[in-house]
Amino acid sequence: MKTRAKGTRERIVETARALFNEQGYGAVSTAGLAAACGIAEGNLWYHFKTRRALLDALGERFAAAIEVRLALVPGADPVASYARLLEAVMDEFRGFRFLYRDQRSYGEHAEPIAAHAPEWLERTFVQLEAHLAALVDGGLLDWPRDRLRDLAINATIILRYGLEHYQELGEPTLEGTGAVRRTLLRHLTLFEHQLDRGAAARLHAAIAEMGAEALAA
Amino acid sequence: MKTRAKGTRERIVETARALFNEQGYGAVSTAGLAAACGIAEGNLWYHFKTRRALLDALGERFAAAIEVRLALVPGADPVASYARLLEAVMDEFRGFRFLYRDQRSYGEHAEPIAAHAPEWLERTFVQLEAHLAALVDGGLLDWPRDRLRDLAINATIILRYGLEHYQELGEPTLEGTGAVRRTLLRHLTLFEHQLDRGAAARLHAAIAEMGAEALAA
DNA sequence: GTCTATAGCCCGATAGAC
């Protein structure tokens, strides 16, 4: 199997991401991870000489995904643009959920995201506000300009903590359970009563179509 | 010191609560807890024969505090009632923050709150909606009745995750840092533009006065 | 590159003297 070196490393990273999301970073032992990968524990240490190194690798992937998402700007069709942005945001929060959720677990020097989160959140506020402003400019959303930033921040919070919220409510949140869809619908309640009927319908339709929730790895 | 038996047990519970909130449930070892209490580790096992027993004791306190808060109904002055409710909710979320935040850490059989959280959240929605309806009935809030429940749910989410949000933004969230105040102000942005000017001013004043953030132990 | 074997550490929990 020596020819699949890259393959093994890749498999470790992907398996770790899924396992951390499901069980929590702190609850996954290296033994359990190795077993889930179908390799011996020692082999795991060959590819990542410390548990922290594996975490950093995942952090880098996350950072890359975020930059791609943050580059999404409102286009000619602000409704379609907004739907696309929503999907990207939720893919992110779901795919790397443990990075946010389990920050306490990785020994306090939790830099992987703690150092970047403030900047990412700020830029997300700005991005969401820009998309919402595009809806306002298009005459599709009736909202005071000077209250758009508050709306963007509140929308970010709802999107960010939606999965945790539904989990706390006792609802399943893993892939295919519709928790992402419910989160998107919940965030819509922040402003849909001020939204153009057609635009609201299109957003609802777009969210309903996100049934095939695939991870943009 | 044998006369202070009850005192020691009490001190353990209170120290544990504070320590769990600060450092995270999983990050506090029995050794560290004993040290913080100023007692030997063995003595700790005398009072709580298992780590889980200590957690349950804290869970019971939390449950009791919640029931007291849930009993708050809108009074003759709906603005004052709402301010009082907000303070109680935040005392709760702050005082027992780790119970929500660190659910992953206590070995999956996380019953202390996981079993009750759905019911508590549902009743909180209902309670908040009742208080908001009282504001509408008093002519102080302009909001469609059939959208009040969504507002109550969104307000609960913002209140519930406000501290986590500000922590992620890199802001301090411990007592006396004003994070609770910021959370309350953030939740106000959900509907203050539809609020009577005088009522809005009174709520802002009430929140500003919550500087002396004391825990209703 | 992958494996087996094991070192070393910290933790939760127990035993028993005072």
Next chain:
DNA sequence: GTCTATCGGGCTATAGAC
């Protein structure tokens, strides 16, 4: 009630054969 001393177990990480 409080202490000291210690056990057993699980975890991260290393050593070295294949």
